[in-house]
Amino acid sequence: xxxxxxxxxxxxxxxxxxxxxxxxxxxxxxxxxxxxxxxxxxxxxxxxxxxxxxxxxxxxxxxxxxxxxxxxxxxxxxxxxxxxxxxxxxxxxxxxxxxxxxxxxxxxxxxxxxxxxxxxxxxxxxxxxxxxxxxxxxxxxxxxxxxxxxxxxxxxxxxxxxxxxxxxxxxxxxxxxxxxxxxxxxxxxxxxxxxxxxxxxxxxxxxxxxxxxxxxxxxxxxxxxxxxxxxxxxxxxxxxxxxxxxxxxxxxxxxxxxxxxxxxxxxxxxxxxxxxxxxxxxxxxxxxxxxxxxxxxxxxxxxxxxxxxxxxxx
Numbered sequence: 001x002x003x004x005x006x007x008x009x010x011x012x013x014x015x016x017x018x019x020x021x022x023x024x025x026x027x028x029x030x031x032x033x034x035x036x037x038x039x040x041x042x043x044x045x046x047x048x049x050x051x052x053x054x055x056x057x058x059x060x061x062x063x064x065x066x067x068x069x070x071x072x073x074x075x076x077x078x079x080x081x082x083x084x085x086x087x088x089x090x091x092x093x094x095x096x097x098x099x100x101x102x103x104x105x106x107x108x109x110x111x112x113x114x115x116x117x118x119x120x121x122x123x124x125x126x127x128x129x130x131x132x133x134x135x136x137x138x139x140x141x142x143x144x145x146x147x148x149x150x151x152x153x154x155x156x157x158x159x160x161x162x163x164x165x166x167x168x169x170x171x172x173x174x175x176x177x178x179x180x181x182x183x184x185x186x187x188x189x190x191x192x193x194x195x196x197x198x199x200x201x202x203x204x205x206x207x208x209x210x211x212x213x214x215x216x217x218x219x220x221x222x223x224x225x226x227x228x229x230x231x232x233x234x235x236x237x238x239x240x241x242x243x244x245x246x247x248x249x250x251x252x253x254x255x256x257x258x259x260x261x262x263x264x265x266x267x268x269x270x271x272x273x274x275x276x277x278x279x280x281x282x283x284x285x286x287x288x289x290x291x292x293x294x295x296x297x298x299x300x301x302x303x304x305x306x307x308x309x310x311x312x313x314x
Contacts, residue, residue, distance in 0.1 A: 001043030008198035017046035024054025080117035092122025116143035147174030153189030200276030212265035
């Protein structure tokens with residue numbers, strides 16, 4: 001699998017990443033081990049995790065797999081703190097961020113993460129305080145690089161400019177954002193800001209939360225995320241008339257290329273300007289293998305243009 005530079009930094013990652021959102025819930029230790037071994041054997045490196053996944057169990061499983069089956073040096077760990085929410089100040093405060101990072105390191109059984117993604121924008125905490133957490137994490141060696149999760153364009157620019165003006169603070173190198181044929185809003189403001197400031201994009205949900213695979217065209221499969229009481233709202237947010245038109249175009253492109261809708265949708269995101277890696281999740285090794293097979297798929301210019309047209313942001 002080909003590697004890419006994250007923005008203008010020295011960090012190199014596989015252009016397809018492995019997500020661990022289902023680990024500890026739908027994916028047990030055995031299945032997770034199968035996934036990570038399959039991923040690394042295929043040349044993959046970037047593994048995305050979050051302390052909110054299964055209340056930390058996903059990170060514990062990842063730590064166990066690395067301890068027993070996959071060498072730590074073969075994995076580039078992208079770890080983010082808990083999802084924004086709750087009381088103001090609970091995800092931007094220096095103490096809360098550093099405590100969360102320490103807890104992540106314990107669960108992962110490692111002494112550092114390669115990319116520490118800070119969650120959200122906390123208006124209740126001075127930006128200088130949040131930046132000081134980055135300084136402590138990088139200077140202590142607990143994080144090699146820092147990034148941002150879901151910022152707007154102006155937030156990204158503000159953080160980068162403030163970091164550059166503050167002595168000793170590592171400038172963020174990545175922005176983790178939802179990006180797919182169904183969600184192209186990042187192209188309006190965020191992607192140009194990231195490109196201008198030298199940050200790479202880490203795209204999550206590149207398959208439109210599963211909708212772009214075409215599995216929901218004729219209903220809701222019993223073993224799909226949309227059939228899960230917990231994950232149904234996550235999927236349903238991407239099922240509408242506009243999505244149906246885009247999915248049909250993906251199906252047509254896949255038929256013409258002799259490949260899968262998954263491969264078409266993933267290849268489209270993977271090769272968008274500024275994208276360092278597109279992160280995919282999987283229920284098992286077989287499902288992951290289908291995503292990894294996309295490495296060999298390159299979309300012709302005319303098909304890419306047609307998909308661009310049908311999915312233009314509105």
